[in-house]
Each structure stands twice: as structure tokens, then as C-alpha cells.
Ligand code: C2E
Ligand code: CA
């Protein structure tokens with residue numbers, strides 16, 4: 001017979017096995033997800049703090065799993081990174097996002113589309129080609145596409161990142177550093193990365209009203225960006241008071257549930273006329 005400790009260990013192991021086999025199953029399901037058209041992009045508006053103008057969208061990937069329903073990108077992107085599917089999924093995301101923005105050109109001239117790249121995509125040999133292909137096929141002006149990489153991705157091999165960013169820059173696309181403040185960028189590299197935008201991570205924005213420390217970090221990011229000639233977007237803005245404080249701090253733009261959650265293309269198209277006329281920050 002087993003003692004208490006034994007069954008406890010066994011239960012724990014069983015749970016770990018269930019978790020591992022679920023991951024494996026999800027990972028396998030990813031191989032078919034593209035051809036079965038289970039992916040969709042949602043788009044979150046980015047709003048200028050100065051005048052309330054719509055400046056851009058961030059494209060965010062959604063997976064409608066046939067059995068599990070909606071699976072969070074926080075769960076499946078790491079699996080797609082591991083099994084390599086992120087490369088073909090990422091190409092689809094780029095193409096879809098560019099085509100969608102191109103289709104909104106009449107309604108929303110000058111509005112940008114930000115697309116997230118994973119670390120593996122950023123290091124892939126076909127990176128430049130897949131971005132050029134998405135731009136060519138959609139006819140979108142390169143300056144309307146913004147490529148987001150996280151600080152973590154940028155610092156995997158910072159020296160190499162400088163070169164890759166310069167190549168991307170030469171295509172004419174804009175470059176944003178996502179989740180800024182959560183990693184370990186040295187300021188020396190930050191200066192060498194040819195970035196257009198810094199995104200203040202939502203973990204700082206979340207506590208900006210209550211934590212003097214997070215407020216100080218946010219202010220430092222804003223000052224840093226302005227001294228490097230970059231603009232700053234705050235993400236995860238949920239409350240009017242957060243928005244007002246960010247505005248006072250000199251932040252350029254924000255995104256978050258306060259203005260809108262990420263929306264389907266159809267919902268965006270419905271809102272666009274109203275967003276393009278609204279000028280209330
Ligand atoms: P991220 O790039 O930092 O994206 C911001 C996340 O915050 C999104 O979660 C967005 O829905 C969520 N968010 C927006 N406004 C608010 C708010 O006011 N409050 C809070 N609490 N959250 C807010 P989502 O869509 O679940 O995406 C999670 C992460 O998955 C993204 O974080 C990004 O790292 C990754 N991801 C999403 N789409 C893609 C993609 O196409 N490619 C790659 N490589 N990664 C993606
Ligand atoms: Ca992002």
C-alpha cells in the first residue's frame with residue numbers, strides 16, 4: 001500500500017503528464033490550424049494622447065480551436081515557437097495585417113498597423129522576404145507597417161539585432177520595441193537600435209496611479225524615448241486617470257481597454273468612420 005506522500009507524488013505526476021500531453025496535442029493541432037483557417041486577427045486601436053487621433057492598430061492573433069474554443073496566444077505562441085510553426089503562422093499574420101490595413105486606406109489614411117514578431121521569426125532567414133512579400137502583395141506603403149519585437153527578443157543577440165533592425169529599416173517599415181522595461185536592454189544598445197517607438201509595458205501602466213516606482217519607470221522611459229527621438233506608446237490603459245497621468249507625463253499615444261479591446265476586422269470597419277472624426281483625447 002502507498003503512504004500519503006506516495007499518492008501525493010503520484011497525483012502530482014499525473015497532473016504533470018496531463019499538462020504535458022495537452023501541450024503536445026495543442027502543438028500538433030497547430031500544424032493544421034493555418035490550412036483549416038482557425039486563425040483570425042483582432043486589431044486594437046492606438047490613440048494619440050495629444051489630440052485623440054487614431055494613429056494605428058496592433059494586430060493580435062486569435063486561434064479558434066475546434067475542440068477547446070479560443071486559446072490564448074500566451075499559450076500557443078510559445079508552442080508555435082518550439083515546433084517552428086511560428087514561421088508560417090507569422091507569414092500569414094504579416095500578409096493578413098497588411099491586406100487588412102490596405103483595405104482600410106480610404107477610410108483611414110495614414111493609420112499604421114503594428115505586427116508582433118516572435119524571437120524565432122526575427123532570427124529567421126526569410127524575415128525580410130516575408131515582410132517585403134506582404135507589402136508588395138497588399139500594396140501597402142512600407143511606412144504604414146510597424147514591426148514590434150520585444151525587449152527580450154532584441155537582447156537574445158543584441159549585436160545581431162542592430163544589423164537586422166537596420167535591414168528592416170531599409171525596407172522603410174517602422175520599428176517598435178515592445179514590453180520595454182521588462183528585460184535587460186543596456187542603454188548603449190538602445191541607442192544603437194534604430195527604433196521609432198518604445199512601448200511601455202502594461203505591468204508598469206497597471207500600477208502607475210498607486211506605485212511611485214512604476215510611475216518613475218514610466219517617466220524614465222518617456223524621457224529616454226524623447227531624448228532618442230522615439231515616440232512612446234503606453235499599453236494596457238484601462239482607466240481615465242491612467243490616461244490623464246500619461247498625458248501629463250508626455251507620453252505620445254496609448255492603447256487599452258479604456259478606448260477599445262482588440263476587435264475583429266468587421267467591428268473595426270464599423271467603428272472607423274466615427275474614430276476618424278473623433279478628436280477628443
Ligand atoms: P503584447 O504584444 O504585449 O500584446 C498586448 C496584450 O495586452 C494583448 O493580449 C492585448 O489583448 C492585451 N491588452 C490590450 N489592452 C489591454 C488592457 O487594457 N488591459 C489588459 N490587461 N490587457 C490588455 P493578447 O492579445 O492575449 O496577446 C498576448 C501576447 O501574445 C501579446 O502580448 C504578444 O506577445 C503575443 N501575440 C499576440 N499576437 C501575436 C502575433 O501575431 N505574433 C506573435 N509573435 N505574438 C503575438
Ligand atoms: Ca505587442
Ligand code: CA
Nearest residue numbers: 178179199235
Ligand atoms: Ca506589449
Ligand code: CA
Nearest residue numbers: 179201202203
Ligand atoms: Ca506585455
